[in-house]
Amino acid sequence: MPDTTLTWLGHATFRFDTPGGKRVYIDPFLNGNPKCPESEIEPERVDVIAITHAHGDHLGDTVALAKKHGCTVVAAVELADWLQGKQGLENVLDPNKGGTVSAGGLKFTLTNAFHSSSNNDGEYMGEPCGIVVEVENGTKLYFAGDTCVFGDMQLIGRIYSPDVAILPIGGHYTMDPREAAVALELLGVKRCVPCHYGTFPPLVGTPAELQQLAPDVQVEKIEPGDTVTV
Template identity: 60%
Template sequence: MRGASGSSPGRALLTWLGHGSFRLDSTEGVRIYVDPWLAGNPSCPEGEHDPERADVIVITHGHVDHVEDAIAVWEKHRPTVIAQLEVRHWLERQGVEPDMSLAPNKGGTVTASGVGFTYTDARHSSSTPDGAYAGEACGVVVELEHGATIYFAGDTCVFGDMTLIGRLYEPDLAVLPIGGHFTMDPTQAALALELLGVGRCVPCHYGTFPFLTGRPEQLSALARGVEVHALRPGETLEVAGGEWMPEEEEK
């Protein structure tokens, strides 16, 4: 079962769970879920529907395809839950333990289990599954213990201030939505990579539904000089000191 695969000390492993959901195992073995949408996610491998453990959950915005499994995972494993202010307050109303220190907003950084999480701008809407106001959608920059920095753009169109994200955080890897319709398409994502000055990209938020038509091959053709890691759902990429390689093949 892929969900049962353990972390590897000293190596950071990024696993795409389909759509905008990721599992990130840090170099020190901290298991992080980004925007967990698992059981209801048509692209999420069955073995990933019920996490065996979770240390941190981080959420970019309140839409159902980014928060749906956060509460169930928290109830089962009691991870640290980091979310933008209004989203965190909504999660608290659903039962997550209140903690203002885990409810930052854009520009703020929270450190959990030795990993840094900084909220950035994103251009998108945000509301919770029950329709409550959820503040503004965000991106998140994750700084791992060994210094590698990953920018999860969340759901967004391209915007000029991505140059600021590039200057401030110098991401080693950008995780960008490319499906179009709700977010950037490959053409915009190629421009985003140029603005960010990033040489490596993991595309996501495509293929889940018929109208999310953007594909990694289109991005690869447009983003010259950028290594596009087109993971399959369940596939893992090693994130280690500028060395990147596919870790596992989907069985």
């Protein structure tokens, strides 16, 4: 089986292609994302979208993409209800933290995250989440979503043993490199793809700072549009 290829589209937006040929988007903030490569703004294919919370820089183009591509959307229950009831999406899976759902032959588990979650109208959209995705060959990717570090990341490491952690490092709205270094220690992962930095002026954390604080972890210093193999 081939590996999973994970492509950063700037901010907290990723797409990945799985060994079984599925194309998944996490937090597809494409239009309006100043770091999204031009060639990635109109996806040609989407099989599954999973979203961590309802803030505009994460919900992004979810509704339009789901309508256009007829893909499955995975979101925490209140956000999922809103997507179905108010936005008219059909294929929505609505787990909550600790729950696992299958979409496209992949497993999506929602984890805890400490942040907030309302939509652009200020409506309550349930709690923000992290997402562990297990692909066909057993590789596990942990998308922390927007969060500070928290001690129970140790449980995420213990239960799911992610192969790679995708962590926010910009600071201001989420953890910064100092907290992310502790997160990596708690998770016990050896590889990190940093995100949620450099998009807007307050998000000042850098991968170089994180690498210095977490010398034993491979911190990927990629640019938007770059791909890593997991």
